Amino acid sequence: GNDWPLRYALNGKSVDTVVRMPDEEQTLIGASLQVLNKIQTVMKFTKALENEVGEEIFLLFARGATATLGYHAERSAVKITL
Numbered sequence: 001g002n003d004w005p006l007r008y009a010l011n012g013k014s015v016d017t018v019v020r021m022p023d024e025e026q027t028l029i030g031a032s033l034q035v036l037n038k039i040q041t042v043m044k045f046t047k048a049l050e051n052e053v054g055e056e057i058f059l060l061f062a063r064g065a066t067a068t069l070g071y072h073a074e075r076s077a078v079k080i081t082l
Contacts, residue, residue: 004031004033005028005031005033005043005045006020006021006026006028006031007020007021007025007026007027007028008020008021008069009021010060015069015070015071018069027047027048027049027050028045028046028047028048029045029046029047029048030044030045030046031043031044031045032044032045049082052082053082054081054082055081055082056079056080056081056082057079057080057082058077058078058079058080059077059078059080060075060076060077061075061076061077061078062074062075062076063075
């Protein structure tokens, strides 16, 4: 089966502090990841929300050379107001 995308708790800056969230906290629906070629990957998902209208959530993401969990110099975050 497909092991990603998944939700992780980012508890620090090193890989050993990044922990996969438990199944009951995995809120990505229909998640898929498709590697098109050496420079293009498409990640799709729907996020189940239990947040309040007006609440802010953050989507963190990074781009790397492999699908291995690790440090990526190219990274960013998007703030979404519900």
